[in-house]
Amino acid sequence: MNFKESHQLILDNVSRFIDLTELEKQKYISLLTEINVKKKGFLMQAGEVAKYEYFITKGCLKVYTLDENGAPHISMFAIEDYWTGDLSSFMTREPSRYFIKATEHSELLGISRANYDLLFQEIPKFEKFYRTLYQKSLISYIRRSNHGISLTAEERYVNFKKKYPQIVHRITQKDLAGYLGITPEFMSKIISKINRM
């Protein structure tokens, strides 16, 4: 993918919430860093401080932690036109507990913490962009955290398939089980139960 296409994608994403002049667009693009990760490559590993917040222009990634037994817990999947990163570590500058790994060759645009801070000074409109972006994310995480404790594994699986049909076929069942908080064995049972119906 050439630079122009990925820039157009992020500008379209931003323009859902704010309007930018040509000059502001150029300024914004100049604050971003192009990043490529090959399949199975890491964008970030636990122990590091999150250097960037990422916008995905191509590919698919998973964000996960390892618990004290070494078992992975997947926090999110991210594909084209999604934002990802470890917002907590990015803001506090404390070491992250997350890994971000590409499940396909992926291309991203990253904004560093210094440029993120600069962005608000240079183009204050971005306060509105992030206010709106975080507001929308917050709404879906509030829903997700309620569902996590009040729905059964089967309900969560059915919900995920309905809500993210574009993601389901790009990830392994094992990873989806990790995201839903169940074992791959139990998820296999859920699937065969659903197929039998």
Added chain:
Amino acid sequence: MNFKESHQLILDNVSRFIDLTELEKQKYISLLTEINVKKKGFLMQAGEVAKYEYFITKGCLKVYTLDENGAPHISMFAIEDYWTGDLSSFMTREPSRYFIKATEHSELLGISRANYDLLFQEIPKFEKFYRTLYQKSLISYIRRSNHGISLTAEERYVNFKKKYPQIVHRITQKDLAGYLGITPEFMSKIISKINRM
């Protein structure tokens, strides 16, 4: 509580993230509505569109839904100096699925949707305030949604007690069980197990 005290409390909360002039403070206060709810009273009920986002100056409230079996699932508790409401319904103007009920006599300041929109026009600094507030909330909801699926009930209980010691003794065990996504009976077992250790 007299008006001045509650106004001071919300202005202190806002000034954690932005600085306001005296004039801006007055303008902001003028956009807020004073609301009182007595113990067991409802601030909002499922089926209604959320009219306000609320800041609590005194008291304690619980936000919950009822599932298809009529069982309550508690989404959050809110006490003094917290913000609450149903952000999703407030933004989309679609009917809410939540109830907000006072567990003690409570006093709040509400901002209506019209005034919320006006606020950004009149005092653009509030974009930054909400950007920062939502950013912080998002970080804790991301954590909560991960914990909901990856921790055991006992771990979630211990976490809650450690993180919100001020709230634990103001709510019933039954409500805390509803928040943690377990039955009151099982929570009772967890507590007696912990006490025996």
Added chain:
DNA sequence: AAAAAAAAATGAACTAGTTTAAGACTTTTA
């Protein structure tokens, strides 16, 4: 295209959490 590695399916034995029911304790209401 073969060999190696990882993912998926299946089943049996297990454990965390639920359900139902009953009695003791506490808070609310009249």
Added chain:
DNA sequence: TAAAAGTCTTAAACTAGTTCATTTTTTTTT
């Protein structure tokens, strides 16, 4: 201040989800 209503505890029987072990299928590497 008595009665009623709600909360908390305990326990036995149950179910959703886990663990461990084995085989089959798919994907990756050479």
